[in-house]
Amino acid sequence: MGYSYIQVETRGHVALITLDRPKALNALSSGLFEDLNRALDEIEANEEIRCTVLTGSAKAFAAGADIKEMQPHSSVTAYMTDLITPWERVSQTRKPIIAAVAGYALGGGCELAMMCDFIIAADTARFGQPEINLGTMPGAGGTQRLTRFVGKSKAMDMCLTGRMMDAEEAERSGLVSRVVPAGELVDTALEVAAKIASMSLPAVMMVKESVNRAYETTLAEGVRFERRLFHSTFGTEDQAEGMQAFIEKRSPNFRHS
Numbered sequence: 001m002g003y004s005y006i007q008v009e010t011r012g013h014v015a016l017i018t019l020d021r022p023k024a025l026n027a028l029s030s031g032l033f034e035d036l037n038r039a040l041d042e043i044e045a046n047e048e049i050r051c052t053v054l055t056g057s058a059k060a061f062a063a064g065a066d067i068k069e070m071q072p073h074s075s076v077t078a079y080m081t082d083l084i085t086p087w088e089r090v091s092q093t094r095k096p097i098i099a100a101v102a103g104y105a106l107g108g109g110c111e112l113a114m115m116c117d118f119i120i121a122a123d124t125a126r127f128g129q130p131e132i133n134l135g136t137m138p139g140a141g142g143t144q145r146l147t148r149f150v151g152k153s154k155a156m157d158m159c160l161t162g163r164m165m166d167a168e169e170a171e172r173s174g175l176v177s178r179v180v181p182a183g184e185l186v187d188t189a190l191e192v193a194a195k196i197a198s199m200s201l202p203a204v205m206m207v208k209e210s211v212n213r214a215y216e217t218t219l220a221e222g223v224r225f226e227r228r229l230f231h232s233t234f235g236t237e238d239q240a241e242g243m244q245a246f247i248e249k250r251s252p253n254f255r256h257s
């Protein structure tokens with residue numbers, strides 16, 4: 001079955017998901033999330049895919065939740081329909097997912113990018129949590145993830161004033177991992193994803209799980225968790241192959257097992 005609001009392609013062992021509601025600047029509607037979540041389920045189940053890139057258009061990664069769809073809701077219907085909770089699927093993927101952001105990443109769009117494992121930004125990218133302008137507030141992790149990335153002062157500034165941050169400020173603040181010229185964004189993200197996809201998938205997934213644990217536990221518990229995963233890598237064929245290849249001065253041939 002095809003998709004209405006996204007495009008999905010595969011490039012080798014990498015999936016490229018492109019948000020595709022150009023007339024609404026990729027505003028995040030429930031239909032778009034049904035498509036996105038179904039694609040993520042398929043990617044997670046596909047043994048050939050080892051990394052995903054999530055991108056939008058040159059003008060907008062996503063300009064936020066679909067305001068026109070949200071506007072009629074009351075607090076009761078928002079609660080009863082569990083409005084927008086299915087968004088969290090992105091943050092639950094076990095394989096890595098990179099956000100490649102050009103143009104606007106606002107409100108839910110910024111939150112969606114932050115749910116990915118890291119963000120590569122075009123020099124045209126603009127991040128913001130403008131919900132305050134609508135008389136509401138971030139609802140998909142904006143006050144939580146943004147604060148962890150950029151610190152309290154900048155997160156307060158962004159969420160209370162609704163101002164946008166350009167790519168240079170986003171990199172300086174730790175929100176994005178790197179900034180590239182807009183014309184090179186998707187190719188760069190695909191190259192980075194291909195590099196990750198060339199690694200041992202069990203090791204990649206353990207790294208992802210371990211880094212994410214840093215946000216949810218104390219340092220001592222996190223280090224203990226990391227050590228146990230590290231020990232378990234010695235049970236994989238890929239660890240044996242990786243170290244043997246180093247000693248034999250050749251490239252490893254990972255089998256993802």
Ligand code: DAK
Pocket residue numbers: 023024025027028063064065066067068083084085104106107108109130131134138139140
């Ligand atoms: N929703 C719906 N339509 C949108 C949209 C949005 N967020 N953003 C843009 N559009 C539509 C515009 O209405 C316009 O449609 P037409 O009038 O042509 O039919 C079309 O996209 C082009 O937009 P503009 O004409 O405004 O384009 P400009 O270049 O002039 O301006 C802009 C671009 C991005 C600065 C502007 O469109 C803008 O300010 N957009 C709204 C940005 C915003 O406020 N975003 C935050 C939305 S609130 C929750 C979880 C999450 C959330 C809520 C709850 N729960 C778990 C409960 C998240 C909330 C949000 O994201």
